[in-house]
Amino acid sequence: MFEALFLYTIVCTKIILYNVKEVRRLFFASLILPLKDNYVFMKGKAILFVSFIVTLFIFTSAYIPLVDKPVAASDDAAAVKRYLYVAVPGIRDYLGYGGHGILVFDIDNNHRFVKRITTKGFHPDNTPSNVKGVAVSIPLNSIFISTIESLQRIDLATDKLVWEKPFEGGCDRMSISPDGKTMWLPSFEKGFWNVVDCATGDLIKKIDVYKRAHNTICGSSGKNIYLDDIASPWLYVADAKKQELVNKVGPFANFIRPFTINGKETLVYVTVDSLLGFEVGDLTTGMKLDHVEVKGWNMGPVRRHGNPSHGIALTPNEKEIWLADGHNMRLHVFSAVKPYQQLTTIPLQDMPGWISFSIDGKYVYPSSGEVIETKTRKIITTLQDEFHNNVASEKMVEINFAGVKAVKAGDQFGIGSLR
Secondary structure, three states: OHHHHHHHHHHHHHHOOOOOHHHHHHHHHHHHHHHHHHHHHHHHHHHHHHHHHHHHHHHHHHHHHHHHHOOHHHHHHHHHEEEEEEEEEOOOOOHHOOOOOOEEEEEOOOEEEEEEEEOOOOOOOOOOOOOOEEEEOOOOEEEEEEEEEEEEEOOOOOOEEEEEEOOOOOOOOOOOOOOOOOOOOOOOOOOEEEEOOOOOOOOOOEOOOOOOOEEEEEEEOOOEEEEEEEEOEEEEEEEOOOEEEEEEEOOOOOEEEEEEEEOOOOOOOOOOOOOOEEEEEOOOOOOOEEEEEOOOOOOOOOOOHHHHHHEEEOOOOEEEEEEEOOOOEEEEEEOOOOOEEEEEEEEEOOOOEEEEEOOOOOOOOOOOOOEEOOOOOOOOEEEOOOOEEOOEEEEEEEEEEEOOOOOOEOOOOOOOOOO
C-alpha cells in the first residue's frame, strides 16, 4: 500500500507539470498495483481504500480541465466584444429618434442597449445639432462625431470628450484615412473640404472642389479619397498624399447623393437625384458603366433628402447591393454582378435614409432602426434606448473591443471588403 500512496504523490505532481494522458496512465497503474501486490490489505481495508481513491479521483478530475485549458482562453478581458455605436440625433435634429448622445448596443446580445455616452454638438440656441457623420480612429482609440457646426473627438476608453472644435463653413459626413491619422471633413454643403489632424483637430489644408461638399470615403488602400458634391453629376477623386484633386468619375445621370465603393477601389455605386435605383462607375477609367432602375415600385414624395434612393450599401463580401426606397419605405436587394438582378424587397417601419452593415456582413442596419439578418432577410429586432423608445439614425458604426481598447471598426458607408 505504501507503493500505491507513493504513486498517488507522483500523480499529483504530474497534474501540475505534465499533460492529461500521463496523469491517466499513472492513475490506472496505481489502481492495479494495490490489487496485485496488496490483496490481503485490500480485502481487510476495502472501504478505507476505496474512499481514498474516490476522494483523490474527484480532486484530479476537478483540476485536470484547468491544466488542459490555455490560460488565454479563460481570460475574459482578452475576448473581443462587438458593439454598435449609434450617434443621435442622426435624422436631422429630431430628438424623437433616440435623443442626444451616442447609444451603444451589444451586437452579440441581440443588440441590447448598453449605455448612453454624453456628447456635445449644439446649435447656437443650445439645442442638440444634427449629427452629420461618425468615424473611428483605432490608433487614437477615439470616435469622432460631426455636427452642422463642429467636430468632436471622444475617447473610447473613458467615454469622455477630448475636444470639440468649430469649423468655418460647418461640417458634414467625413471619413478617416486607414492609418487613423487624417480626416477628410467636408464643409456643410459649401464648396470645400478640410483636411484635419485627427489627434489635435487642427486644420492641415483646405481643398476647393465645387459647390456643395457632402459625403466622403477614404479608400482602404490609403491612396485615394472620393468626394461627393451634391451639386455635381461627377464624383471627385483626390490623392491622399498630395491632398489635391487628381480625377473625376462620370458624368452620372444627375447630382450624386449617397455612394459606396468596392474594396479594390475599381467600382463605385452611386445614387442620384430623381432615380429610384443606382448607377455604376469605373474608378479606373472614370467612365459611367451602368444604369439600374427598381422594377415594380413607383417613385413618390419623400419626407427627407428630396431624392428617391437616399442610401446604398455593398455587402462586405460584395455579392449584393442594398438600396433605400424612401417613398415606399423599403430596402431593395440586388445582385452585385451585372446585369444586377433585382432579388427581393424588405418593408421597413419608417423611411430609410441610409444603410450600413456589420463588419462580418451578418446584419444590415437601415437608418429606420431595424436589425436585419442579411442571409434570411428577416428583421430580428429593433434598436431601442434605455427608455424602450425606438432608435433611428443615419450615423452608426460597429466597433470591436479588447478590454477598453478598440481593435477594429466598421464604416458608415457599406463599403466592400474584398481586396
